[in-house]
Amino acid sequence: MSITDELREWVGGSTISSWTAEHLTAIADRIDAEHEAKVSYWQGASYKDGYDEGFASADDWLAQHEDAMAEHGWVKLPVDADGEYIHAGDVLDGYGKTIKVVELRHGRSGWLLISRDGDGYDDTFAFTHHHKPTVEDVLRELVAAYMDTPLDDSNDGEFFAEYAAKLRLVNSEE
Secondary structure, eight states: OOHHHHHHHHHHHSOOOHHHHHHHHHHHHHHHHHHHHHHHHHTTOOOTTSOOOOOSSHHHHHHHHHHHHHHTTOOOOOBOTTSOBOOTTOEEEETTEEEEEEEEEEETTEEEEEETTSOEEOOGGGEEEOOOOOHHHHHHHHHHHHHHSOOOTTTHHHHHHHHHHHHHHHHHHO
16 A cells, blocks of 8 residues: 555545545645656656657666766766676675775776775776675585595595685674
């Protein structure tokens, strides 16, 4: 049940004057109509006057309005290799390490990510958002490594100890 439906239900069961009830119901109707127009706009439906500026996504809208947004100080954030937007505070994996983004800088040559250790990275597509490994991830890694590692008495203890430690670490974070 929507909030406006709740309002209509309350109006129907209240002891307010009929004039107030009519006005509250009219306001709820206007809210629903405005909401429906916005939803239709984003789904690509035409307005009643025939003007159709529907967009498949917010990125499509931004592509057509980027200059106007820039005039007001708005910029499109950088994206990672998976197309996810990067924000200050995000933890990313790339170049064989995990970094925390503490600052985003935009200059003539594009975006620069500044990590906690002060390093700068200008290739945002070299990164993906960090996801903590699950037990299943560690088990998959274990099986893949096990299939590629010839085990004998000299190295099987180290091999299993490494993955046992990883599983304990994953289990302690959950």
